[in-house]
Amino acid sequence: MQANWIDGQWRPAAEVRGDWQAVDPRSGEHFGEHFPICGWADVDAALGAAAAACAGLADAESGQVAHFLDDYATRIEGHLPQLAVIAERETGLPQTPRLLSVEGPRTVHQLRLAAAAAREDSWRDVVVDRANGIARCRQPLGKAVWCIGPNNFPLAFNGISGSDFASAIVARNPVIAKAHPGHPNTTLMLAQLAAAALQASGLPPATVQLIHHLQPEDGLRMAADTRLGAIGFTGSQRSGLALKAAADRGGALSYLELGSVNPVFVLPGAANHDGDSFSEAFLAGATLGGGQFCTNPGLLVLPQSARAQLLVQQLAERYRALPPAQLLGEAVAQGLHHAVARLCAAGAELCAGSADPFGPGFRFPWTLLSVAAERYLQQAEVLQQEAFGPLTLVVHSATADQRKAIVHGLEGQLTGTLWLASDGSDDPEAATLGQRLRPKVGRLLENKLPPGVAVSPAMHHGGPFPSSVHPGFTAVGMPAAILRFTQLACYDNVARARLPAVIAERWDHAEA
């Protein structure tokens, strides 16, 4: 049975509540090491060690934190071939191009950007008011951050190597990582690399810890523990909101990235004139990663016209021609099965695909459903629920007013897309529809399909509730993502010798 990594040591779980193995979703076969479902004693040990590490981590040199992140990035880069082999086996995501050329380099790049932010203290947000004798900056939460990764990015959003992890470390908070149980061997290898880099850095040993898995009740108890400062979570709405409710009791912050259907509105001019280019772009966006990104477009609103009907027929043909999507695991297959049933019960019609998973392993046909806007508007709450995976719902809207009504009834979304004709004929509707769509989405795209979550300081990967729980914070993009795990800290009449260095430097140059 694999050990947890607690306070710098590989410790067998103190309490084993169960165990599990990874499953190859291509075959459905279990393989490899057994991992423990741990008990409260393990959580308690990790929280205790993290609490003891806070002060040392807060006072570490910026360069030391940066060095750890850079070193860890380099170790991941060096082990990418091995990581890709195991991650492919655990998730079904292909080594090439996905793991080796896209997600692996993204992970390394993100850790290096975090290292730069740590070195430059770009997240400190210093404001000096020397005339009033006060100054403030951002500081660590002074408590542990629990980073809980999703199933769909074993490297770039892993609880021990993703953006939440990197952001929390830059902000000098000890991280307790919990990866998705779908890829425990990948996570273990990452943890070993992190452990080596951490040991070399001289940072407190409990700066990074790993607890493989917990039963739900221990997870909620951990979320509610007053030693926890924040949770960074990417995953399902149900699990995320349950954790948040628990966290609120103890006062920990919750940053949850919960996914959305990412609506795409094709306006009449575009449907008539630019259907082919749209079609190609949509297929690329919808099918990326087997539709298993948080930002794949899942709701396609088309105008009602002969050309739009043809477009749906063409999409349906393309979907039927695709091999079934390789899913990340059994839960995705079950979710899709229920989603198709739910959508059909609410009035959608199946145009391609089915409600039934395929074998071997966990696969699902590319599935396209459609519904008229009138019906959609009656059942918007059900029909806009995310169906994670290879599934698209088309809504046929006869009028601009229907499109307005669809936007009006939208829940908060990570992204929203407008597709306009190049001849300017859609511009008037784009202006009014865009004004209404804007506050409902984190990222507004135009004539471009998501995902495309660029690792950029201008990115916003987040959105209004329920796509996330705070639309003012992004999960991707430095230094903004770091701010989630900081608190404001004001110094009032504090002697210069006891001001933190980032403030003292500015103080000397500020106007009195």
Next chain:
Amino acid sequence: MQANWIDGQWRPAAEVRGDWQAVDPRSGEHFGEHFPICGWADVDAALGAAAAACAGLADAESGQVAHFLDDYATRIEGHLPQLAVIAERETGLPQTPRLLSVEGPRTVHQLRLAAAAAREDSWRDVVVDRANGIARCRQPLGKAVWCIGPNNFPLAFNGISGSDFASAIVARNPVIAKAHPGHPNTTLMLAQLAAAALQASGLPPATVQLIHHLQPEDGLRMAADTRLGAIGFTGSQRSGLALKAAADRGGALSYLELGSVNPVFVLPGAANHDGDSFSEAFLAGATLGGGQFCTNPGLLVLPQSARAQLLVQQLAERYRALPPAQLLGEAVAQGLHHAVARLCAAGAELCAGSADPFGPGFRFPWTLLSVAAERYLQQAEVLQQEAFGPLTLVVHSATADQRKAIVHGLEGQLTGTLWLASDGSDDPEAATLGQRLRPKVGRLLENKLPPGVAVSPAMHHGGPFPSSVHPGFTAVGMPAAILRFTQLACYDNVARARLPAVIAERWDHAEA
């Protein structure tokens, strides 16, 4: 019965669930107009009108928003004598200096700073990444903000004129205001001034609305309504956290300022050598506003020495010599009565004052209690609960380790203070104690006593849970306070003509 101000009209409450009058806390007498406790129909009307106003407000010129805030500030300034008369009668706070020379000008100044932030768009936080074709800025939540004011600042923290109000308006969110029922006539006069300024501004009529009061169940229903974007609240922990739990269900953000005991640690050298200057500063900070500020120091940790004993005796004498504090209302008196009983039951001893309110009206003797550190540490959870009003608890700590333990057991605080000897003899302990205290407090003071919440961009009026519910945001200080009521908004491949002006300007100058 007074009308609410809904969608630009003074409308009698559609449902009246009860009514109340203001009480003069100096005499206990009811006086003036009757105000309605409204029902759901009134809330529904206000939420509907606010939703309809969002787009117009979001698209208003920056200058128009700034003009409204400036004009409102000038109207308040012009009516300050009348406002001070009525606010004094409702709260017992003196016209001079408090209302006319301190709180009134602060309110006006704050609105003018907000106007400047609106004019300069300093809260927009624009980041352009032209190479990737993306940019982001901050935008309105696109939903109403409910501003709920406290009892202790009828002007500067009023739901219709305080920092929450001004911040939400700058961020272009319609505000539904609800002031504390302790000062409804002051609030009504403010609303009339706001209404006049709003009409002159040409902003949507539902940009500012006022609902006088609600029953608790309608308040929770309003908090949970999906048309609500955020709550700005200053008040009691119990009410605030109940509202937050409801708001979480509908997805509204909560910014709660819940008060704290604001511990003060006097180190041994200071107690022995600088006792007199400390004593004067402490009295000034503790007694300001009758001890009815969120940041009055309420927990005083002294070393155990003959000089410190003398200091407590002197403080007790001074407290006994003060006339009873004029309270804001009956609830404060009741809270104090229960607090003294609770503190004594937990082992504190009464040094001055009593558990009993005085008349006429609502007054309370200046009350000083003390407890040994050993006992405090056994009952820290009870003994660190805020007793809002003229009450101080002294803890006698024999050792530096006890002071460390007291800090270790502290809940999150708005402020924390270290008082050190001028000869440097306390510096070593200040370094270690300060390191531990820092993450527990929003503002760290040194040889200076709170309140002193300067209206400055460097201020942080907030703190870790449970003093607030997000330590990354301040309730005072522009432009940071504005950010609470914004969301990040990313534009991906959006044509320049459809970018917001704040981004388009930067776009042209950004590197491609």
